[in-house]
Amino acid sequence: MAKESTKREPEVKAVTVDAKGVYYRELNSRVRELIDDGYTEIVLDGVNGQRYIGDGLTDKVNIIINGVPGNDLGAFMDGPTLTVNDNAQDGVGNTMNSGKIVVRGHAGDVIGYGMRGGRIFVSGDVGYRVGIHMKSYREQVPIIVAGGKAGDFFGEYMAGGVIVLLGLGEDDRPMVGHYMGTGMHGGAIYTRGEPAHNLLGKEVSVFSLEDDDKKLLGGILSEFCEDALIDGSGIDVSDLVKLRPFSHRPYGSKYVY
Amino acid sequence: MPGTLVPSEFVVYIDPERCRKCKRCVLNCGFGAFEFKDRTIADSSKCVACHRCVVFCPEEAITIARNPLAFRDHPSWDVSLRKSIWRQAATPGMILTGMGNDLPWLNIFDHLLIDACQVTNPSIDPLREPMELRTYLGRKPDRLEVEPDGNHGFRLKNKVSNNIKLEVPIIFSGMSYGSVSLNVHRALAIAAEQLGTVMNTGEGGLHEELYPYADHIIVQCASGRFGVHSEYLNAGVAVEIKIGQGAKPGIGGHLPGEKIGSEVSSTRMIPAGTDALSPAPHHDIYSIEDLRQLIYALKEATGYKPVSVKIAAVHNVAAIASGIARAGADIIYLDGFRGGTGASPAVIRDHVGIPVEIALAVVDEQLRKEGIRNLVSIIAAGGIRSSADVAKAIALGADAVGIGTAALIAMGCRLCQKCYTGNCSWGIATQRPELTGRLDPDWGAERLVNLVNSWSTELQEILGALGVNAIESLRGNRERLRSLGLDSTTTEILDVKPAGR
Numbered sequence: 001m002a003k004e005s006t007k008r009e010p011e012v013k014a015v016t017v018d019a020k021g022v023y024y025r026e027l028n029s030r031v032r033e034l035i036d037d038g039y040t041e042i043v044l045d046g047v048n049g050q051r052y053i054g055d056g057l058t059d060k061v062n063i064i065i066n067g068v069p070g071n072d073l074g075a076f077m078d079g080p081t082l083t084v085n086d087n088a089q090d091g092v093g094n095t096m097n098s099g100k101i102v103v104r105g106h107a108g109d110v111i112g113y114g115m116r117g118g119r120i121f122v123s124g125d126v127g128y129r130v131g132i133h134m135k136s137y138r139e140q141v142p143i144i145v146a147g148g149k150a151g152d153f154f155g156e157y158m159a160g161g162v163i164v165l166l167g168l169g170e171d172d173r174p175m176v177g178h179y180m181g182t183g184m185h186g187g188a189i190y191t192r193g194e195p196a197h198n199l200l201g202k203e204v205s206v207f208s209l210e211d212d213d214k215k216l217l218g219g220i221l222s223e224f225c226e227d228a229l230i231d232g233s234g235i236d237v238s239d240l241v242k243l244r245p246f247s248h249r250p251y252g253s254k255y256v257y
Numbered sequence: 258m259p260g261t262l263v264p265s266e267f268v269v270y271i272d273p274e275r276c277r278k279c280k281r282c283v284l285n286c287g288f289g290a291f292e293f294k295d296r297t298i299a300d301s302s303k304c305v306a307c308h309r310c311v312v313f314c315p316e317e318a319i320t321i322a323r324n325p326l327a328f329r330d331h332p333s334w335d336v337s338l339r340k341s342i343w344r345q346a347a348t349p350g351m352i353l354t355g356m357g358n359d360l361p362w363l364n365i366f367d368h369l370l371i372d373a374c375q376v377t378n379p380s381i382d383p384l385r386e387p388m389e390l391r392t393y394l395g396r397k398p399d400r401l402e403v404e405p406d407g408n409h410g411f412r413l414k415n416k417v418s419n420n421i422k423l424e425v426p427i428i429f430s431g432m433s434y435g436s437v438s439l440n441v442h443r444a445l446a447i448a449a450e451q452l453g454t455v456m457n458t459g460e461g462g463l464h465e466e467l468y469p470y471a472d473h474i475i476v477q478c479a480s481g482r483f484g485v486h487s488e489y490l491n492a493g494v495a496v497e498i499k500i501g502q503g504a505k506p507g508i509g510g511h512l513p514g515e516k517i518g519s520e521v522s523s524t525r526m527i528p529a530g531t532d533a534l535s536p537a538p539h540h541d542i543y544s545i546e547d548l549r550q551l552i553y554a555l556k557e558a559t560g561y562k563p564v565s566v567k568i569a570a571v572h573n574v575a576a577i578a579s580g581i582a583r584a585g586a587d588i589i590y591l592d593g594f595r596g597g598t599g600a601s602p603a604v605i606r607d608h609v610g611i612p613v614e615i616a617l618a619v620v621d622e623q624l625r626k627e628g629i630r631n632l633v634s635i636i637a638a639g640g641i642r643s644s645a646d647v648a649k650a651i652a653l654g655a656d657a658v659g660i661g662t663a664a665l666i667a668m669g670c671r672l673c674q675k676c677y678t679g680n681c682s683w684g685i686a687t688q689r690p691e692l693t694g695r696l697d698p699d700w701g702a703e704r705l706v707n708l709v710n711s712w713s714t715e716l717q718e719i720l721g722a723l724g725v726n727a728i729e730s731l732r733g734n735r736e737r738l739r740s741l742g743l744d745s746t747t748t749e750i751l752d753v754k755p756a757g758r
Binding site: 025028051052053056057058071072075076077078090091094095110113114116120129132135136137140151156157159160183185186220248249250251252254255256 | 344345348349351352353476480481482486487488490491512513514524527528530531532534536540541550551553554555557558559580602744
């Protein structure tokens with residue numbers, strides 16, 4: 001308690017930018033200028049497909065995006081929090097190092113590719129190739145949570161981190177596409193309900209949750225529901241299962257020396 | 258049953274008259290081929306002919322010979338094929354190897370001859386006149402416009418893209434920290450700075466100790482995205498997207514967990530001891546449009562530094578290169594099928610891809626034909642062995658060349674092709690601390706500087722003989738090349754005349 005009282009809330013310096021019809025290069029350099037000028041909360045109104053928003057930014061700022069941002073949202077990002085009050089397109093959080101991206105809608109393909117830290121929360125569905133080659137390093141543990149369903153190659157080549165797939169939604173499509181966790185050699189994927197075995201890559205197996213998993217998921221899911229504006233009361237952590245790889249060295253026996 | 262059906266490749270002989278039992282050979286062999294039991298005993302089956310023991314034996318007592326064991330000759334069953342079959346019948350798996358293609362494919366560079374001036378157009382003496390080797394890598398404008406600067410002079414009206422200034426048209430190719438030791442990276446960085454050129458990190462990230470050499474480093478972003486973050490991307494003069502590598506086109510890389518100790522782990526930003534798997538493709542690039550997206554994502558993240566795209570030379574390389582140029586790349590790095598590697602399945606290294614000479618010729622021609630040659634610089638690599646190769650590559654259309662294997666040979670590499678074992682006795686392709694300490698970065702850098710300076714002098718001599726005084730005048734000047742002993746189709750593809758025409 002004593003520690004908290006000495007912490008001062010940093011002052012929020014907010015600004016709203018009308019992004020309607022602004023070319024991405026101009027928009028992104030405007031955002032950088034505003035950050036250099038000390039703004040900590042930047043609201044982008046009327047966003048419609050501009051690429052690379054948040055790309056390579058390293059300051060701990062909040063960027064609120066009203067509209068649908070273009071591809072590679074938050075690529076190489078290292079610190080900021082991006083909140084999208086709409087759908088997002090492909091490449092969200094590409095090779096991201098830290099920070100948070102919240103999408104209050106659906107997101108496209110290749111989400112969190114090669115991501116090493118930070119969080120990506122998508123309230124709805126995600127497309128193909130999500131979480132490919134995510135990796136963790138020391139204290140950096142990347143987390144992706146998708147509230148809806150996912151396409152093929154979910155968590156392929158995954159080397160570390162955590163992916164949670166909740167499969168919420170009324171329709172009866174399968175929760176995930178084919179080849180989930182193919183080539184996976186680290187980290188964990190949690191799915192709500194056990195996926196059909198023909199959808200799994202040959203490097204993974206399904207486990208039931210231990211107490212540590214439940215504790216981890218409890219924390220992640222409450223943060224996710226709060227950020228993604230989802231009513232989490234219907235989600236029972238005990239319904240989730242864990243997918244882990246057999247080996248950290250899936251290709252160790254592929255060669256003759 | 259016998260342990261192996263494969264006889265030793267080499268025979269190690271220690272002259273008992275000369276040997277003083279100093280055990281230097283025992284200590285120096287990274288492969289454990291020597292043992293000391295009241296005298297030194299060699300296990301020839303472990304010898305890779307890396308010559309470390311030979312060089313360090315104070316008495317010159319060690320001889321390494323090819324195993325003279327005779328095999329029944331058979332024209333279509335080369336002994337190496339028989340050995341491969343014995344090995345794969347013993348253990349299932351792909352045969353792994355290191356360095357470049359070692360099959361005796363036609364070497365086109367060795368069938369190209371350089372022109373010289375005689376009588377009617379005078380040659381230039383480089384001792385007397387300056388010879389310009391300086392090269393700029395990056396996008397060049399379609400045209401230059403000048404305007405008065407208001408001070409009786411003129412200034413450039415166009416905005417010119419960022420270019421990388423090289424004092425010599427030779428750069429050090431990407432070799433990752435992990436496949437090679439940190440001391441190799443240190444030597445390359447020091448040498449690049451002294452020479453006014455650049456080194457390339459390869460895909461294993463950049464050790465924080467080397468950040469001060471930023472002006473002489475190109476950082477690589479490969480499919481595994483190891484050690485790639487905002488600070489790293491901004492650390493160099495350019496970013497290279499590695500799509501492929503000449504030694505192993507189309508396949509990914511697997512750095513074995515044994516090579517990932519704490520330092521490599523911290524630079525790659527992955528846990529120690531796990532395999533570092535680079536997927537075969539970038540999973541965010543399935544098309545030229547996707548490539549464009551990553552190129553501009555990197556430009557946005559780096560304040561619009563030049564972006565290079567490295568591809569292996571493959572059959573359709575000209576069309577691919579055109580796509581890369583149009584996707585916004587500033588540099589195309591063409592890696593021929595003789596390019597080196599720390600580890601590749603032998604079947605891929607030896608049989609996949611095409612020579613860089615052909616790739617270079619067709620890419621340069623295609624880009625010219627489309628009127629977009631100025632959009633990109635071309636770096637040719639994968640088989641550059643001498644200053645003659647440099648001159649020929651530049652005449653075929655390269656802006657600069659990349660050297661990897663030649664740089665390692667300069668630092669002691671004997672081309673034993675065992676990089677993937679991590680046992681390199683010369684301290685190059687290893688992470689074993691007792692071995693990496695053998696390569697003194699300053700010694701390595703000095704040898705690299707000597708090598709490149711020697712080649713530069715030779716290049717200047719070649720330019721003088723050609724009667725030109727700038728490397729720019731040789732660039733793409735195929736009229737100054739002639740082919741000898743090449744078939745007419747290859748000569749036509751290279752767009753050079755045969756000798757005598």
